[in-house]
Amino acid sequence: MSNDPLAEVVTLLQPTARFSKLVECAGEWRVHRLATGDPFYCAILEGSCRVIVNGQTLTLQAGDFMLVPAIHDLINESLTPPPAGVNTPPIETSPGCFRIGQQSGPVQSRIQLGHCHFDSPDAELLVSLLPQVIIARGEPRLALLLQLINEETRARRSARDLVLQRLLEVMLIEALRSGIDASSAPGLARGLADEHLAIALRAIHARPEHSWTVADLAKDSALSRSAFFARFARTVGLAPMQYLLAWRMALAKKRLRARDLAIEQIAGSVGYSSASTFTIAFTRHVGIPPGRYARMQMNGRDQEMPVNASNT
The missing domain is CATH 1.10.10.60 (Homeodomain-like)
Structure with a gap:
């Protein structure tokens, strides 16, 4: 490895894909994702939504990308959500595509999301060097990377795992160096900035x-x-x-x-x-x-x- 701190940490994390999917949303909806400790990421392709994670309430718009290196309880919902405690599970409409909320009518939001896993035995230690939540805005490269990850996840081509690992490494690095500003959460990427x-x-x-x-x-x-x-x-x-x-x-x-x-x-x-x-x-x-x-x-x-x- 080089002595580039960001590259070293991401490489040591050894990211592997779990799943990636496209979610289309309409009406009032809410998904409560339970804590897994694994990374969660999403790109808002159209529309908007609200995310509540690690004590923060965030509004995401089209063009925004969010990465949570270690997911705890996370709520993803429409800006006008259903009553408290009501969850609306996604329904698969085709392989890799899901609908949530109203099952008919025009789509109001489209979200590409996924979960991955860090294979490193030191993942907890390394994740502690990263921000709890990373938001990057207006970075089309990240949406493209998620599209490639989604396609590779669904395909069964040779060297699939290696390609996914490299795509995830690039996605993590791109997110970490794109989602940095004066208000960013403390972490290695902010220190390097x-x-x-x-x-x-x-x-x-x-x-x-x-x-x-x-x-x-x-x-x-x-x-x-x-x-x-x-x-x-x-x-x-x-x-x-x-x-x-x-x-x-x-x-x-x-x-x-x-x-x-x-x-x-x-x-x-x-x-x-x-x-x-x-x-x-x-x-x-x-x-x-x-x-x-x-x-x-x-x-x-x-x-x-x-x-x-x-x-x-």
């Missing part, structure tokens, strides 16, 4: 093994220590050292799963002077020692990580 914080974030990703301090990162970012700390926490949603730790642990998990390095080598690659200090930090953060974590990732195969005397 800040010319000062982007320097620090790229430095962390380029050299995770370096003994970074807040003072070092502030100096590289051309900010005072206090201004850098406050700006980073406000914009990214984590304090600088919290972000550094989260990224180091994500990399350590990836390298433990690969099983081609000794624990002491992994420790050095993510900024720890010895296997023992790394083991303490990893255990505190993950809840189990690194060697045990590696064995658990082997689907029950009783194999040991290569270790040296300092880690026995």
Whole structure:
């Protein structure tokens, strides 16, 4: 991978498609989607709707795209919804196409939506680096990507899973870098949009093994220590050292799963002077020692990580 922070996080998430569909809406309607923890995305092709998710009430218009990296309870409804507690389940009218609300008469809204899944064992940690809700407006590329995802999901062509993974990666990156403004929720993409914080974030990703301090990162970012700390926490949603730790642990998990390095080598690659200090930090953060974590990732195969005397 490159040391582009956004590309690294999206690649590590390993997105895979679950389903994609076109929904046509008319009259009063409401769909309550229960929490799954998986990503949800939609593009408003025509009309408008209201979405209530993660404590936010959002009105979406034609040309808007919404991505929720980890869906909790989500309500999607018409601007004039049915009475409280009334849900109107979608009815399939043709493969991949659904109608919701009034089953006859003109269509008032058309929505392309889908769910995917992050296969990474570190998905929860990585998603914590992203905004809770991402809205991009007037980006036709995103609607085109959803159309391609929908077509590929329904087709049964060779290399389908690989194509879908790449399309989802592009969609996630496009959404993250398009849906950024001063009012955006804190997250990695918003941090990368800040010319000062982007320097620090790229430095962390380029050299995770370096003994970074807040003072070092502030100096590289051309900010005072206090201004850098406050700006980073406000914009990214984590304090600088919290972000550094989260990224180091994500990399350590990836390298433990690969099983081609000794624990002491992994420790050095993510900024720890010895296997023992790394083991303490990893255990505190993950809840189990690194060697045990590696064995658990082997689907029950009783194999040991290569270790040296300092880690026995």
